Amino acid sequence: MTSEMLQVIAEDGAPSHTEAPELSRDQLRTIYRTMLATRELDERGLKLQRQGRIGFYLSSKGQEAAHIGSAFALNPEDWVFQSYRDPGILLLRGITFEEMLHQCYGNAKDNTRGRQMPVHYSFKKVNCNSISSPIGTQIVQAVGAAMAAKIRKDPIVAMTYFGDGGTSSNDFHTGMNFAGVYASPCVFVCENNGWAISCPVDGQTASTTMAAKAEAYGMPGVRVDGNDVLAVYRAAKEAVDRARAGKGPTLLELVTFRMGAHSSSDDDSRYRSEEMMELWGRKDPLARFRQFLVRGGFWEEGEDEELRQSVQSELQAAIEAAEKEGPPPLSSMFDDVFEERTATLEEQWDALRQAYEQGSVSGANVGEFPL
Ligand SMILES: Cc1ncc(C[n+]2csc(CCOP(=O)(O)OP(=O)(O)O)c2C)c(N)n1
Ligand SMILES: [Mg+2]
Numbered sequence: 001m002t003s004e005m006l007q008v009i010a011e012d013g014a015p016s017h018t019e020a021p022e023l024s025r026d027q028l029r030t031i032y033r034t035m036l037a038t039r040e041l042d043e044r045g046l047k048l049q050r051q052g053r054i055g056f057y058l059s060s061k062g063q064e065a066a067h068i069g070s071a072f073a074l075n076p077e078d079w080v081f082q083s084y085r086d087p088g089i090l091l092l093r094g095i096t097f098e099e100m101l102h103q104c105y106g107n108a109k110d111n112t113r114g115r116q117m118p119v120h121y122s123f124k125k126v127n128c129n130s131i132s133s134p135i136g137t138q139i140v141q142a143v144g145a146a147m148a149a150k151i152r153k154d155p156i157v158a159m160t161y162f163g164d165g166g167t168s169s170n171d172f173h174t175g176m177n178f179a180g181v182y183a184s185p186c187v188f189v190c191e192n193n194g195w196a197i198s199c200p201v202d203g204q205t206a207s208t209t210m211a212a213k214a215e216a217y218g219m220p221g222v223r224v225d226g227n228d229v230l231a232v233y234r235a236a237k238e239a240v241d242r243a244r245a246g247k248g249p250t251l252l253e254l255v256t257f258r259m260g261a262h263s264s265s266d267d268d269s270r271y272r273s274e275e276m277m278e279l280w281g282r283k284d285p286l287a288r289f290r291q292f293l294v295r296g297g298f299w300e301e302g303e304d305e306e307l308r309q310s311v312q313s314e315l316q317a318a319i320e321a322a323e324k325e326g327p328p329p330l331s332s333m334f335d336d337v338f339e340e341r342t343a344t345l346e347e348q349w350d351a352l353r354q355a356y357e358q359g360s361v362s363g364a365n366v367g368e369f370p371l
Helices: 025-050 064-071 087-092 097-105 137-152 170-182 211-217 229-244 274-281 285-295 303-324 330-334 343-358
Strands: 079-081 158-163 186-192 221-225 250-255
Touching (some): 025 064, 025 087, 025 097, 025 229, 025 285, 025 303, 064 087, 064 158, 064 186, 064 229, 064 250, 064 285, 079 137, 097 303, 170 186, 211 250, 221 229, 229 285, 330 343
Parallel strands (some): 079 158, 158 186, 186 250, 221 250
């Protein structure tokens, strides 16, 4: 096991030691556009939280290459079991800002009906499983889906995302062990961003690298420069092809950095130095890929501003649409568990409605979701 990292684009945007993967001009531009759109969404999302318009936000700033580059290696029918720090995967799969913002606002058009925390998206129509807050739970879910596909002989791969902290969870062990033994068509993507909230990597694992953990489960572990989108894509494509060919799972360690705080509830200046932030600021995956594209004649510097403006106006329209929607109806609380309400649920609904009508429950009229 080596601690060396796969790299295609050096930090200054020049070619590095590994050959670039074969991607067309259109594909390269799609990846870059998605990375930039993700960065803009994050910046706006965080501001919405600071303005008190949404309750919570969690940024993926600095990790765009890691999650978008790896998801780009999948086919649309493959399943994704993502973490909360991967919004670009949804954009890549065609989910709109508006659909995402309805979820962040928890409004009547939110497909999670205000039951999930903001940014905990769930889009079955693009094979993206619901994001769970408890760390590591998506890992076993992905292994289960991969096994189901194998039993049904569907040529489907499940890709799951988690952080460095996630490798210390019970579910990481359970999922990796099972997938190793049964050669499940699963790709494990660890985005090692150096931190689990305020806990640095060496505070939660004594392993030399995250990739080294693969060896114990009998699968390859590949360490990749996670701020180099082409290296990420290259490694992910190999792992996906391997899984689809029935050769079993792979663990990818994408070495990256969380450029923002853990979430809107965190102040990272309390545990990270300015020097550290500056050092990693110079490794920004977006700037690096842009330099590579410009050098190769795939992108022009001037195109950035044009794209940023169009993304921002799309975002603005999506925010306005999300703010126009009311909350989900109170009765929706009783939907989606049983096909028909049971007698007990019917009783509870009656009691709740009466309490609202009598004003003994605070919040306003029936229909408003009480937060
Ligand atoms: C089982 C569980 N334990 C603790 C938490 C609280 N928690 C939320 S995020 C987080 C850090 C996770 O770090 P990492 O896996 O590295 O992911 P990152 O946030 O860096 O992307 C913790 C401890 C949780 N959500 N679930
Ligand atoms: Mg982390």
